[in-house]
Amino acid sequence: MIEVKDLHKAFGKVKAVDGVSFAARDGEITGLLGPNGAGKTTTLRMLYTLMKPDSGQVLVDGIDAAVDPIAVRRRLGVLPDARGLYKRLSARENIDYFARLHGIETRLMHQRREKLVDALEMRDILDRRTEGFSQGQRVKTAIARALVHDPKNVILDEPTNGLDVMATRGLRTFMRNLKAEGRCVLFSSHIMQEVAMLCDRIVVIANGRVVADETPDALRAQTGEANLEDAFVKLIGSEEGLAA
Amino acid sequence: MKSMVTVFLKEVRENLRDKRTVFSALVYGPLMGPIIFVALMNTVISREMTKAEGPLEVPVIGAQYAPNLIDGLKQQGLVPQPPIADPDKAVRERDADVVLRIPADYARAWTKGEPAQVELIYDSSQMGTGTSRSRLENMLKHYGSQQGALRLLARGLSPGIAAPVVVSERDQSTPQSRAGQLFSILPYFFVLAIYVGSMYLAIDLTAGERERQSLEPLFANPVARWRILLGKLGAIGVYALASLVLTAVAFSVAGHFLPAEKLGMSFDLGAGFIGRVILLELPLIALFAVLETLVAAFAKSYREAQTYLSLLLIVPALPSIIMAFMPIKPATWMYAVPLLGQQVGVSDMLRGVPVSVGNIGLALVCGFAAAFVLGLVTAVVYRSEKLAISA
Numbered sequence: 159m160i161e162v163k164d165l166h167k168a169f170g171k172v173k174a175v176d177g178v179s180f181a182a183r184d185g186e187i188t189g190l191l192g193p194n195g196a197g198k199t200t201t202l203r204m205l206y207t208l209m210k211p212d213s214g215q216v217l218v219d220g221i222d223a224a225v226d227p228i229a230v231r232r233r234l235g236v237l238p239d240a241r242g243l244y245k246r247l248s249a250r251e252n253i254d255y256f257a258r259l260h261g262i263e264t265r266l267m268h269q270r271r272e273k274l275v276d277a278l279e280m281r282d283i284l285d286r287r288t289e290g291f292s293q294g295q296r297v298k299t300a301i302a303r304a305l306v307h308d309p310k311n312v313i314l315d316e317p318t319n320g321l322d323v324m325a326t327r328g329l330r331t332f333m334r335n336l337k338a339e340g341r342c343v344l345f346s347s348h349i350m351q352e353v354a355m356l357c358d359r360i361v362v363i364a365n366g367r368v369v370a371d372e373t374p375d376a377l378r379a380q381t382g383e384a385n386l387e388d389a390f391v392k393l394i395g396s397e398e399g400l401a402a
Numbered sequence: 403m404k405s406m407v408t409v410f411l412k413e414v415r416e417n418l419r420d421k422r423t424v425f426s427a428l429v430y431g432p433l434m435g436p437i438i439f440v441a442l443m444n445t446v447i448s449r450e451m452t453k454a455e456g457p458l459e460v461p462v463i464g465a466q467y468a469p470n471l472i473d474g475l476k477q478q479g480l481v482p483q484p485p486i487a488d489p490d491k492a493v494r495e496r497d498a499d500v501v502l503r504i505p506a507d508y509a510r511a512w513t514k515g516e517p518a519q520v521e522l523i524y525d526s527s528q529m530g531t532g533t534s535r536s537r538l539e540n541m542l543k544h545y546g547s548q549q550g551a552l553r554l555l556a557r558g559l560s561p562g563i564a565a566p567v568v569v570s571e572r573d574q575s576t577p578q579s580r581a582g583q584l585f586s587i588l589p590y591f592f593v594l595a596i597y598v599g600s601m602y603l604a605i606d607l608t609a610g611e612r613e614r615q616s617l618e619p620l621f622a623n624p625v626a627r628w629r630i631l632l633g634k635l636g637a638i639g640v641y642a643l644a645s646l647v648l649t650a651v652a653f654s655v656a657g658h659f660l661p662a663e664k665l666g667m668s669f670d671l672g673a674g675f676i677g678r679v680i681l682l683e684l685p686l687i688a689l690f691a692v693l694e695t696l697v698a699a700f701a702k703s704y705r706e707a708q709t710y711l712s713l714l715l716i717v718p719a720l721p722s723i724i725m726a727f728m729p730i731k732p733a734t735w736m737y738a739v740p741l742l743g744q745q746v747g748v749s750d751m752l753r754g755v756p757v758s759v760g761n762i763g764l765a766l767v768c769g770f771a772a773a774f775v776l777g778l779v780t781a782v783v784y785r786s787e788k789l790a791i792s793a
Binding site: 231 | 404415416420623
């Protein structure tokens with residue numbers, strides 16, 4: 159369970175996030191949809207405590223991120239916008255490094271890693287150095303690395319960015335499985351079809367503000383548009399920055 | 403603690419796979435110094451040796467005017483060379499170190515008992531010609547005083563009359579202290595080894611990680627940033643230590659290839675010396691690791707960090723340069739200044755002067771204290787939001 163209450167963050171005069179509130183529940187996939195530059199990545203960065211909000215509150219499973227950031231990070235699995243693998247290490251070594259940083263003992267680490275490797279179908283690249291990985295292989299490795307501590311809450315920043323059709327489909331199945339396991343999945347995207355297909359709840363962000371927080375059906379009803387794409391355009395106020 | 407060790411082990415292992423880091427830390431840093439040093443010293447020593455002891459070849463103009471003088475100089479090791487047309491040009495262009503010219507009226511002045519003049523033509527701005535010139539000058543003086551004594555004796559006077567003051571020299575230098583002087587550049591090589599050995603790693607672990615965007619996922623782990631920083635500093639320190647140890651060992655081996663004993667010098671670069679040097683240099687390992695990381699954390703990119711750190715390379719050289727141009731008397735307070743203390747201490751060890759435990763202790767305490775303070779500053783910089791996010 160991730161709760162965000164009235165987050166504000168400014169860089170100089172630019173208000174990147176200007177009063178964002180929403181909740182992402184366990185056993186649901188919540189999509190953070192917005193055009194490029196809407197404040198999605200900054201919001202997520204405050205969630206996983208990389209940045210401190212100017213004001214507002216972040217609660218993860220009821221723990222305040224400002225009070226105990228380490229405990230919050232323990233409960234989160236994060237795929238940041240920056241994938242940043244260690245290219246001189248193999249995929250396996252990348253995953254194990256993060257497992258050890260979470261203090262997971264060796265036997266459990268093996269179990270968890272094996273499970274993720276099967277779920278993400280990345281057995282063939284496990285012992286290759288990540289230098290020269292394709293975008294899809296990189297995302298798989300980064301996700302396995304982020305989830306090796308079996309977190310209850312999963313944050314994925316534009317997970318399908320740069321992936322081909324097959325890899326995207328595989329990733330969607332994986333996310334649905336995370337949901338089926340009862341986890342709270344929060345992901346950002348600027349691709350509306352993807353959000354519409356996957357999400358139980360959609361939070362639409364534009365110019366640092368939440369302009370809608372509904373189920374896909376409710377969103378259609380609210381805007382009076384039968385087509386989701388038209389609904390989004392109406393919400394955001396322009397077609398700029400949205401991809402079909 | 404465990405997370406620090408995890409970071410440490412990962413950084414050490416990952417960077418062992420990086421050719422540039424390994425090469426600069428374990429090959430270039432430790433070996434360049436000793437190799438340059440030995441090559442340089444061998445050239446200098448052997449050149450001085452031949453000049454100081456071998457036959458002295460000097461072009462002589464007008465040798466026919468003073469056959470006795472030439473015979474006297476020959477007995478002292480002079481090998482007269484045929485006269486040359488333009489002696490001024492010859493010394494300027496280094497065709498000859500020095501030229502002796504005997505004027506035509508030498509014999510006339512000699513027989514009249516007047517001071518007979520000879521000319522030495524040389525260019526004192528030419529490096530390495532001084533030995534030849536002073537040897538020839540000493541030969542001439544020796545010949546002159548010998549002849550003077552004979553003249554006094556011929557008049558029934560004691561030669562002692564013409565020498566009211568006799569200088570007796572007592573050089574207090576020992577073979578080892580003379581060698582220490584020769585080795586005055588050596589402390590710099592140790593400092594350089596530490597700096598170069600840790601530089602690429604320090605850049606890579608902060609500026610490099612940010613540029614490759616791996617700092618953000620790393621900081622998403624439930625580990626305090628100062629623990630990550632300590633793990634990284636540990637890895638940098640280990641590379642610097644490896645570089646320092648290899649350098650010390652390389653110098654120890656290189657010492658055997660120096661013909662220093664030919665110059666009446668001796669030096670001890672044995673295990674004891676290596677151990678003391680490493681002990682004294684330990685605080686610099688911590689200090690440089692922290693300093694380089696701090697600079698790398700401020701830099702916006704890998705290249706920028708590299709530029710800054712290359713410029714900072716002048717810092718470890720400062721004490722050596724200062725000591726070379728204005729030799730100052732070593733004092734206890736110098737051990738309290740990082741870099742200066744190491745310079746003074748290693749110089750003294752080379753000269754065979756024991757460095758007291760108190761002074762070594764002072765250097766260790768002050769050096770580590772400086773590293774600690776700088777470390778706190780680095781930890782604060784590491785906590786900043788901007789650090790993790792690459793542009």
